[in-house]
Amino acid sequence: MPKMKTHSGAKKRYKLTGTGKLRRMQAGRKSGAAFASAPTTGSRNKHRLKGGMVEVSAADRKSAKKLLGL
Template identity: 50%
Template sequence: MPKMKTISGAKKRFALTGTGKVKRKHAFHSHILTKKSNKRKRGLVKTGLIDVSNEKQVLAMLRK
């Protein structure tokens, strides 16, 4: 049987922390920024963690 491949889109979008949690970036920070407040844009810069309910699927895409 061939090797299982990592999904390329997932490895570009997610990263693992040292404790095994999955980091993600926020959406809505690439364009149409003039109508968004500075506070909102500042919050979108920071990384977040994916929800526990999605962790199994994301780790399967990363094949970890």
């Protein structure tokens, strides 16, 4: 049986912690930053809070691990 390849999109989006948890970037960060050069919606505080990593939900965990080859 051939080796399973890691999904290249998944390896850029998910990180595995030392304890085995899957982490991902917080959604809603790409646009909506209220900076001087980009007059769009969203406060600086809201944009900053979206900067952290969050744990992958239980519904998505199985499919994400399968894509990573875990």
